Amino acid sequence: MADLTTDFLGITSPNPFWLASAPPTDKEYNVRRAFEAGWGGVVWKTLGAEGPPVVNVNGPRYGAIYGADRRLLGLNNIELITDRPLEVNLEEMARVKSDYPDRALIASIMVPCEEGAWKEILPRVAETGADGIELNFGCPHGMSERGMGSAVGQVPEYIEMVTRWCKTYYDKPVIVKLTPNITDIRKPAAAAKNGGADAVSLINTINSITSVNLDTMSPEPSIDGKGSHGGYCGPAVKPIAMSMVSEIARNPETHGLPISGIGGITTWRDAAEFISLGCGNVQVCTAAMTYGFKIVEEMATGLSKWMDEKGYTNVRDFVGQAVPNVTDWQYLNLNYIAKAKIDQDQCIKCGRCYAACEDTSHQAISMSADRVFEVIDEECVACNLCVDVCPVEGCITMEQMQPGTVDPRTGKRVEEEYANWTMHPNNPMANAAE
Amino acid sequence: MAHGQTAPGILAGRLSSEEIETNFSDLHPPYAPHEAAVAADRCYFCHDAPCVTACPTDIDIPLFIRQIQAGNPEGAAETILSQNILGGMCARVCPTETLCEEVCVREVAEGKPVEIGRLQRFATDVLMEAGTHPFVRAAETGKRIAVVGAGPAGLACAHRLAMLGHQVTIYDANPKPGGLNEYGIAAYKATNDFAQAEVDWLLKIGGISVECDVALGDGGLTLEGLRGEFDAVFLAIGLAGVNALRAQGEDKPGVHHAVDFIADVRQADDLLKHPVGRHVVVIGGGMTAIDAAVKSKLLGAEHVTVAYRRGASAMGASKFEQDLATSKGVKLMFNVQPKQVHGEDVATEIELEYTATVDGALQGTGETVRLPADQVLKAIGQRLEGVPDALHLNGNKIAVIGAGRTSVEGVWAGGDCAAGGEDLTVTAVAEGRDAAMDIDATLRA
Numbered sequence: 001m002a003d004l005t006t007d008f009l010g011i012t013s014p015n016p017f018w019l020a021s022a023p024p025t026d027k028e029y030n031v032r033r034a035f036e037a038g039w040g041g042v043v044w045k046t047l048g049a050e051g052p053p054v055v056n057v058n059g060p061r062y063g064a065i066y067g068a069d070r071r072l073l074g075l076n077n078i079e080l081i082t083d084r085p086l087e088v089n090l091e092e093m094a095r096v097k098s099d100y101p102d103r104a105l106i107a108s109i110m111v112p113c114e115e116g117a118w119k120e121i122l123p124r125v126a127e128t129g130a131d132g133i134e135l136n137f138g139c140p141h142g143m144s145e146r147g148m149g150s151a152v153g154q155v156p157e158y159i160e161m162v163t164r165w166c167k168t169y170y171d172k173p174v175i176v177k178l179t180p181n182i183t184d185i186r187k188p189a190a191a192a193k194n195g196g197a198d199a200v201s202l203i204n205t206i207n208s209i210t211s212v213n214l215d216t217m218s219p220e221p222s223i224d225g226k227g228s229h230g231g232y233c234g235p236a237v238k239p240i241a242m243s244m245v246s247e248i249a250r251n252p253e254t255h256g257l258p259i260s261g262i263g264g265i266t267t268w269r270d271a272a273e274f275i276s277l278g279c280g281n282v283q284v285c286t287a288a289m290t291y292g293f294k295i296v297e298e299m300a301t302g303l304s305k306w307m308d309e310k311g312y313t314n315v316r317d318f319v320g321q322a323v324p325n326v327t328d329w330q331y332l333n334l335n336y337i338a339k340a341k342i343d344q345d346q347c348i349k350c351g352r353c354y355a356a357c358e359d360t361s362h363q364a365i366s367m368s369a370d371r372v373f374e375v376i377d378e379e380c381v382a383c384n385l386c387v388d389v390c391p392v393e394g395c396i397t398m399e400q401m402q403p404g405t406v407d408p409r410t411g412k413r414v415e416e417e418y419a420n421w422t423m424h425p426n427n428p429m430a431n432a433a434e
Numbered sequence: 435m436a437h438g439q440t441a442p443g444i445l446a447g448r449l450s451s452e453e454i455e456t457n458f459s460d461l462h463p464p465y466a467p468h469e470a471a472v473a474a475d476r477c478y479f480c481h482d483a484p485c486v487t488a489c490p491t492d493i494d495i496p497l498f499i500r501q502i503q504a505g506n507p508e509g510a511a512e513t514i515l516s517q518n519i520l521g522g523m524c525a526r527v528c529p530t531e532t533l534c535e536e537v538c539v540r541e542v543a544e545g546k547p548v549e550i551g552r553l554q555r556f557a558t559d560v561l562m563e564a565g566t567h568p569f570v571r572a573a574e575t576g577k578r579i580a581v582v583g584a585g586p587a588g589l590a591c592a593h594r595l596a597m598l599g600h601q602v603t604i605y606d607a608n609p610k611p612g613g614l615n616e617y618g619i620a621a622y623k624a625t626n627d628f629a630q631a632e633v634d635w636l637l638k639i640g641g642i643s644v645e646c647d648v649a650l651g652d653g654g655l656t657l658e659g660l661r662g663e664f665d666a667v668f669l670a671i672g673l674a675g676v677n678a679l680r681a682q683g684e685d686k687p688g689v690h691h692a693v694d695f696i697a698d699v700r701q702a703d704d705l706l707k708h709p710v711g712r713h714v715v716v717i718g719g720g721m722t723a724i725d726a727a728v729k730s731k732l733l734g735a736e737h738v739t740v741a742y743r744r745g746a747s748a749m750g751a752s753k754f755e756q757d758l759a760t761s762k763g764v765k766l767m768f769n770v771q772p773k774q775v776h777g778e779d780v781a782t783e784i785e786l787e788y789t790a791t792v793d794g795a796l797q798g799t800g801e802t803v804r805l806p807a808d809q810v811l812k813a814i815g816q817r818l819e820g821v822p823d824a825l826h827l828n829g830n831k832i833a834v835i836g837a838g839r840t841s842v843e844g845v846w847a848g849g850d851c852a853a854g855g856e857d858l859t860v861t862a863v864a865e866g867r868d869a870a871m872d873i874d875a876t877l878r879a
Contacts (some may be wrong), residue, residue: 069468348540
């Protein structure tokens with residue numbers, strides 16, 4: 001059994017699965033259940049400043065989109081930070097940390113963008129014995145209207161400034177949680193690093209309306225006939241999150257900055273993918289909210305088994321292993337030529353590949369009267385759409401053409417040498433000197 | 435009243451009312467909306483889908499399933515009914531296992547097809563429960579058409595003609611319209627008097643009048659008369675005759691035609707009072723044989739045997755129907771033919787002779803077996819009866835060319851009475867619909 005013990009910023013946890021700052025980590029009762037279930041750590045639900053706590057709406061806070069059989073694919077929420085008094089949260093955190101010294105406990109914090117506010121709260125958080133803090137610069141709803149959350153995360157200068165205050169007034173690790181509601185994720189990540197952050201975590205949730213009630217014409221979730229954009233999360237956001245993680249991991253300015261990956265992680269495989277893209281650990285929320293805390297058992301056993309198969313003995317063995325393979329489009333090998341191939345033994349003759357290719361792509365699949373579907377190599381550009389729409393996994397594959405053979409589509413010989421757009425004669429920017 | 439299953443003779447009240455109610459409940463309970471959505475999601479929306487090709491009425495199956503999936507069951511029903519106005523009944527009685535579902539790519543790939551029949555039922559049920567009729571009549575053409583026979587072919591033809599603006603009069607020999615949907619379909623496939631509800635719904639199109647208890651050849655109803663009175667005639671008279679066993683003792687009390695038995699059960703007000711034998715032997719190998727056998731069992735017969743003269747693979751009833759029968763406790767006996775019905779005053783035993791195929795011909799081997807039989811049900815086929823002399827026949831059915839044109843000008847025929855096509859409800863609907871289109875084109879020419 002591979003050892004799942006993870007060291008992230010010097011904080012050890014028995015596995016890389018932390019619960020993200022969110023409703024599941026709002027209070028002692030939930031967090032104790034999470035630790036009993038086997039979670040490696042929690043980021044406690046975001047704390048606000050001393051004083052009367054925020055209030056939440058009293059109608060629905062969540063909206064969802066579903067796949068078949070109501071499988072939850074995406075969730076959004078309009079819940080704010082903790083609506084319980086700061087004192088109560090701090091007391092509970094101290095108790096839990098003392099009872100579970102081997103688990104990671106991180107305090108998420110969101111207070112106004114004033115040095116005094118941070119200076120005031122940080123020592124009190126430190127007293128709890130929490131292993132670190134996470135700065136909530138991500139929540140896109142409600143708090144952002146008050147100049148906090150994603151309103152800070154969208155201004156790199158603010159990120160840098162607040163991070164610096166935290167590093168000044170707090171001596172344990174500082175993680176900066178980033179909002180995806182921004183054009184270029186590399187900028188806030190660099191700002192966090194410049195401010196002295198020990199790590200970034202991402203993504204927070206995405207601005208979203210999950211549906212519109214066509215009878216009342218109200219967005220969902222609907223509060224008395226009105227809706228407000230919520231933060232989108234769950235399996236649907238994973239591809240967006242992974243792209244953003246990879247951008248930070250491969251940006252020279254932030255390369256090597258520890259990342260805690262968040263965004264739709266539901267299974268061990270999702271976690272392994274995030275880690276391969278440079279994350280030192282992962283945070284989970286929606287999957288737990290959908291299925292309960294027990295899912296961590298699947299995640300831990302699945303990851304461990306896969307690591308055994310691959311010969312990895314520690315999570316750090318494969319952190320960032322996929323990062324070197326994330327590149328810009330312009331560097332992709334244009335001499336790599338593939339053709340779709342349909343395995344007739346596996347084909348169930350639904351014709352989806354044909355419809356997709358004929359109607360929307362390159363007319364590269366033929367259909368016979370007796371429903372035999374075959375690829376026309378002369379037309380196939382290897383776009384992969386047929387693979388994506390085929391209901392039988394492995395039935396259609398992309399086969400690389402060997403160097404020296406002739407691509408029947410272009411009539412040109414397949415070259416062995418790597419060649420990309422920067423070298424291509426059609427590129428007016430190509431270096432003529434080469 | 436409680437005779438139990440082992441009392442000899444043909445008796446009512448073999449089962450409790452609870453048992454009868456359970457036995458005659460819906461064979462395939464309808465989907466709940468969520469179940470339907472999940473079942474619909476299994477459809478791959480195949481290109482040029484094989485299921486459509488396999489459907490005698492060419493229903494756009496992938497489209498209607500997608501409409502269900504997208505929360506539009508009424509639209510799905512309209513897609514179905516525009517091709518097959520009896521889509522509700524067909525959803526219940528079609529042998530989907532040998533039609534659309536047999537060729538579903540998921541049947542081929544996984545042995546588990548998309549449940550097209552049940553999805554069709556879901557959609558049509560939603561629409562019929564709403565009570566709406568989505569079709570409207572075109573402007574009156576002033577043309578009048580007679581339809582003889584209110585079974586699936588006649589109803590489908592009448593509805594399409596009415597929709598096209600013609601006035602239709604349907605004549606039927608039975609007290610109620612519906613044909614085999616009303617008198618022939620197994621009770622457990624069309625519960626809650628669905629056949630009549632469907633006819634009532636169909637007639638909402640308007641422009642159709644129905645006259646029951648009138649058969650061709652009596653009461654002054656003749657083909658010549660109809661030709662004189664109407665602009666066109668559509669014959670959908672079914673197969674009114676039943677074949678004889680040609681076995682000794684066939685006339686003994688206790689020997690019945692399976693079609694009559696099935697019709698009686700369908701029309702019974704109280705199944706508790708419907709008699710059935712202790713030992714029932716059904717002769718035949720088609721759907722009628724299976725339906726009669728299953729019904730006997732469900733009514734409380736202790737032993738029910740279907741005796742068929744050929745092997746299982748030659749049976750007209752599908753594998754699904756055979757399995758249904760055996761799952762209810764019916765015994766299927768192959769390669770035996772009836773030789774004699776024994777009994778002093780009433781049938782008590784049947785003697786069957788084993789058969790073998792020699793040089794391509796089926797013949798008795800001489801070896802016989804006797805089974806207890808206080809009720810024998812003959813299900814060895816129906817035949818055309820009462821067909822007007824003027825019509826040419828093809829084999830023993832009315833000869834037709836194209837969309838049901840008979841040898842007599844202005845007369846079309848479809849359904850079981852016409853040559854060609856399988857004797858299925860869905861085929862009859864297709865023939866009625868297509869004849870209507872041809873009649874319309876002819877009358878407008």
